[in-house]
Amino acid sequence: MLLPRLPLAILTVAVVSAVATLAAPSARAEVAPALAAGPVKTFSIAAQPLGSALTELARQAGVQLLVKPSLVAGKAAPAVEGHMTTAQALAKLLAGSDLVPELQADTLTVKPAAPAPAAERTDDMLPVVTVAASNERMQLPTEKTRSYTIDSTTAGSKIALSPKETPQSVSVLSRAEMDDFHLNGVNDALQHVTGVTVDQYETDRTDFNSRGFQITNFQFDGVGLPLIYQSQYGDIEMALYDRVEVLRGADGLNAQTGNPSATVNLIRKRPTYQFQASGNVSYGSWNTKRVEADISGPLNAAGTVAGRLVAVHQDGHSYIDRYKPSKDVLYGVIEASVTPDTLVTLGYSYQRNRSPGAQWGGLPLLDADGRQMSYGVGTSLAPSWAYFNTEEQRAFAELSQQLGAGWKWKTSAVYNDITSTANIFYPLGSLNADGTSGFSSYTSWWKESNRQLVLDTNVSGKFDLFGRSHDLVVGANFSRSELSNPSREGDTDYSDVSYAQLLAGTFPKPVFNGDILYTHYLDVRRSLYASSRWNLSDRVKLLLGINYTQAGSSGDASGTSYAQQSSGSAPYVGLTVDLTPQVTAYTSFTKIFNPQYQLDINSSLLGPARGQSLEAGIKGAFLDNRLNASLAVYRIRQTNIATDAGLNLATQQEYYTAGNATSKGIEAEVSGRLTPDWNVSAGATLLRIVGDDGLSARTFIPRKAAHLSTTYRVPALERKLTVGSSVRWQSATRFELAGEGTARQNAYASVDFMMRYDVDRHFSITGNLNNAFNNKHFATLEYDRALYAAPLNGSVTLTWRY
Template structure:
């Protein structure tokens, strides 16, 4: 039997064949007439699901409409066309649904059953789905999320979760034009970054690196020694949101650092047709095109699809450094039955940077350098070639009594080819004289990386002692393999002040084999956790995980023949989790949580012995508030992390038989700090995300570690949609402030640092019609000169003042 395709299916097929959008049949765009009368506006909202229609209405009217998800499920709205006051418009939108509005405050409404029906229904946990606030953030216009499962796998609100969580929503990414993962994490409260040459971004939280990334909740791993770190290079076009849990997450991820986990959630196919196309231009010849089309592929809507494509080309503020990106994402979702859903997605990300980032930060005499921001450290021919493919498959099965089974798997395949000709770098050493004579190292390397991961959970409610509780049991498995082969060419001495990034390009035969480096990690684990409602106000989350861990590290110097072949196995490593949440009011709660962590490591001491795994304990105490039916979240947290066997540079020593720096194990290391965050809607049309963090890591003697990271950070971004006749205009802005930081060069007994600095940004968006809008971003308004990060012998300047403009058409 031949299946009749909808117009969307035809559009998707055309996209796949030609990588272009087809023309969609749309009604003509009528210019809206904004009435002068108080509260009267012109609307043209098509019929559809109640959640979607109310979401559009809330954005256009500048009001918030909340409804219990159990009430709105399956309801349709007749839509709205014409000029109406808010109350009149809302009445027409919910006609025939059996619901009525309840005024909660200025510009805030809640939908409840009509009085004749109210006695038959009991409201459950509120999901502000009319404004889009469930877990999905796309289309909500919000800077926060209604629920998150990254920390515990249970679908809890941010207030109900006893850990610090930040969510960077789709709207936030669009407003500030955060296009890649490093952009997003640079703006996330409590997260800092350093960059160690080229495209290796090291992300830190609470004193240690974040190396655990999840895709739709499925855990993946990255080893920063490989320099093949695809998770920090992701393009954000295909993602709905980024959730960052700060602190230890051993219950869900097993082995890891007490820094946190980054969970990226992909856009999913929608039950109704939606699409957009947008283009952007900006400073340094920036050009980008992006298209997204989604909706039902069959008349019944049981099969849905989505495709996202993007192309970006740009120079940068650094001489001879360019970037080239291609992104293609496709997803299918099918309802096999009323209770069974299957989702398949494939995404391909191609990234081609050329040139070399960064500048030397210290001369051989121990004096700090002061190069201009347009200086770059790489030869013109230097290049990186990343090809990353992700394949994912998920099954969601609804069971009896509100239980649910979820199984998800992912396979990541990465190929990297690098031709390097850049300023030489190593920790604590300088390779440039005050006269400008610099050493340029040359090399070629290839790397392949494969990751397989699967995650299965079974969760649902149960009754005990007269109260309802929630239980989750699960298992996951991760297999990470990275092969890295490197060669080296003859080092060149250039006049760094005048070389103009010109260097003869050696052919492949001119390189000498240098390093064969392999890492493979295999981890499996089983966990159980429960949320026990001891009373209406007191909630206890208890859980434990048993992990089996295998780590193999192989490194061979092909020049000297030195081999390090190291394996370790941990079986039955138990990671406990405990959290208590006490509701002070329906909107406010306090909490305390505890977990411990373990993390194998490959650092070696001065005798060549590999250091024992890092072990430690994580404590957190905090307050959280959830206001305006969940559209505004606030939290204050204090934490302490106690760690042993932390690798610290053993100054002046190298690993025997190599030129690698030696490390020593530091016991009694502590990280103490506080996190404050406010995210969401302060008033109708006013969105904000702001956060302050203080984090200090010390060794047992009280000496500060990780001085290359700032002690204090502040992040702020806010937008406001003007009311009345100016409602088409949205203005925004923000600031990113870091306290002073520095990097120590032991050989010269000298330190390179910078004072506190702040970067100010502005934004304006004007909606030309219901479908067409344009956004202008002015970044680094005051043209602040600063290092965005430094590591090794490199410093990486942040971008100077620049402007970006984007035009978007929503179908």
């Protein structure tokens, strides 16, 4: 199914029309002086019926609620979001309701403005809602906080904890940082995350690595499947997302698989219950043009239904010869409070990437004599008729049901339809000593379709035992992923092609009339999981969890059938000890069970990877939790890891070998707000990866890396001017081809600058300069072919917000 391809003008009219239909309720209320005092908390309460809104406020504030149902029946409450005292939040909720709050100690009583009639029965009172006072915070969307850190995450356990309370390393890339540094694609975004290396080995295929191993777990709102063939095809547009949370280390509880690298969780933007809209237009290097619109608000007068629409168009040329990427993106989501305790969410996104002139394989690193090659930054060996196009359609539905007594049931259903099509040109061979020959052609028409279904349901809440309150999550997950991949070779395959012809991109387009090669696989997984957090004392918390997964894979690769069944469990243990109110020590251990569907050279499945991951460290939360810091050490041992070994010409598919590796390392990170005007995100990593022979493995991954992103809003200019910089440094890397040669890349740093001026509260102009010192380096040395990272480039963006 294809989305109708509306011209941008029509889409703009549709967005403007939608704006006209939305209404944003507003209310002002006085705060009684007696209630105005108190600690500032973070509240995030959707517009909904007043009774359920008061229940939610009590939960977030950590107080007991007493209110008669007759007082709140038929009344609605506006949305309340932001940092404020409990009394101020109450004033906003109760504005215009003829009710007043009475807050004494940890008990909140809601009364009518006039004395209640004596005839009213006391047994009409709602059951007392008890929420233990704690340091737990609700996480506001980062587009609201404009901070470089978060207050709360469910990464690793599905239990909402602060980063300091989570016994694993967690990094976040917030909406503010993405906006500041113009991070519109997932490759650019993840370069700003501690411990993640972005290995773009072709124009439209990228691998991601962390702690020495490949990241395959990509989730959307906590639900997802491993990447196809371990690589990301095409681009993921970041305008759809509020933030990216990256849990480093194994995540067997949340991700079905215990891949020990990291889990990348992209958190979608959600509807707001107060009207807001924004749009921006940008122009950048290589004639890159971009238009983006984002609109959100309530869809009914009661404020119980809200929607959001995001649209993006981008096109232009590139620093790479003959490569002209473009993309169109549309995202819509609706959220409805169908009852005071029931929230339903429906969403859909569509992204189409078009990439004429796409490279397949990149530039050969070594010549025929094993000497390292050098090229101009924009060199391409792909002809103009080559392309790599992708389309991603993602639909999701969520049901969240409050069960009472602090328990919640949540069910998610996800359906993805991901399609790639390509005309491939791959130059076989390497340059001879004469400097003119040594290459032959390989061409193919190629299509891949992957349909995924994921169902996840869980129940979460608190229970009391031995005089303390504890957390528990129990759930089940089902996934089905089916892939079909036909391809057909061209009629000019294996013919000689000169080096000059490759550089000019003039190799003629063939007729794709070869035999159709077909690959098909079906991967089905069923999982049960449980996660708990035991409150052993005021300072000591124990996290226990387990995931049990049954995985079945079957298929056919060019006539060779295969099938495999496997099952295993991934237990998890974590411990945190509060050394001071600001500093916590932690440790965690998990076993690795990672079903794999990769095939070897004989089209046989490799079987699951297994191993274990151990981590320990210290975390801190400072400046009223505005700044998070961590220091971690880890050790990972993994066996039977699928490692890409190249293209199997017999099947037209990548094939893999199995390997073992041990990774050890240290990671340090600081992120958040040093002052109200100064944001910072900084991190450093040091790691060692060896194989069973004790020698360095995966040498394309830098052993040392560091990054710093920071922005400062200048008070002297009425805080209208924001300046910032981002620096990323990595140590030397190399690619070794046994018996043929070695390609090396020295350590390098890439420096970016940004500047934004807020003309008024609606308009701003932002300038970004990337790779400001024009450092020339390869994007990765993962394979025997590569491409250069982008040289000096920049953009200017005009933004309007309402």
